[in-house]
Amino acid sequence: IPPPPVRGIGTGGGFKMQIQDKSGAGMIALQDATNAVINQARQEPGLVQVFTNYTIGTPQYFADIDRTKVRMLDVPIGNVFDALQIYLGSSYVNDFNFLGRTYRVTAQADYRYRDEREDIARLRTRSSTGAIV
Template sequence: FTVLPPVIQGLGTSGGFDFRLQDRGGIGSTQLQQWARQIIQDGSAQSGLVGLYTLFRADVPQIFIDVDRTKAKTLDIPLNDVFGTLQAFLGSAYVNDFNKFGRTYQVKVQAEPQFRVQAKDINQLEVRTNNGAMVPIGTLVDVEDTLGPQVVFRFNLYPAATIGGKPAPGFSSSQALTLMEEMVNTKLPPSMGFEWSGISFQEKQVGGEAMLV
């Protein structure tokens, strides 16, 4: 899909409308994704709307790590050390800064790529107990493949999916907003809601008002 520049430079990152579909009843990210796709499908059938899209995805492959807190306590291993080890080896951990050639550089530690390529590599990591012994993390965690949202967006505190789009040729932006509202008001369950953001919010706020010069 193509993305137009914003009508007012500096207000938003693209043109068209900015619709936020909200999960107000805790139905979960999977249902939120399904409703977002349903709205896009229904909106695409409207003659006054074009280019509907969403970047929200609730089925991104992920790895879920379940730490056995009871066993960690029995082995005298602080939970912060377990999480810190996972972060340092799989992600990165900030150490300090140093200056060289008139510039400041950050020092970060991280495992070499060949030691963090596969999920099973997590079991080979080791964490230190308070007594100084090294224990494989594989004895403390269960690693599972799962699906989930890559990013959990929130809008006015509610989990939300952003839906973008624009009016079709021959339709005004206010007509496009009205079409979206009429469509979702007849379809959304009570556990769902929506709000406008960016320039669409400003348009709804001042719609119908006349400016005095």
């Protein structure tokens, strides 16, 4: 097994890079600059599987949390954010061992419960009293 090209990263690792829009040129210009960097990096023989997760075509929504209503329902605000993260994204739970292997446990709602914008309004969490709201 050959040693890793960059000490400390390993043979299967890599590195991350962030591109910032410090001039305020906007999302389209940032996408174009990101694609230019990616395309140039792909020309380098020492770099493989160069990609970006940034795309302006991905839907993004702003969730305006009614904090007054949250307090009125006696729900800790952290529960609201946890519900959003777990249902719409994912959350690491723990690891467990089975038959000599370690498995990672991640909580996430099934895609059919988080596929549409309207699904956000159907999310539920617990209040401080334990009631589902």
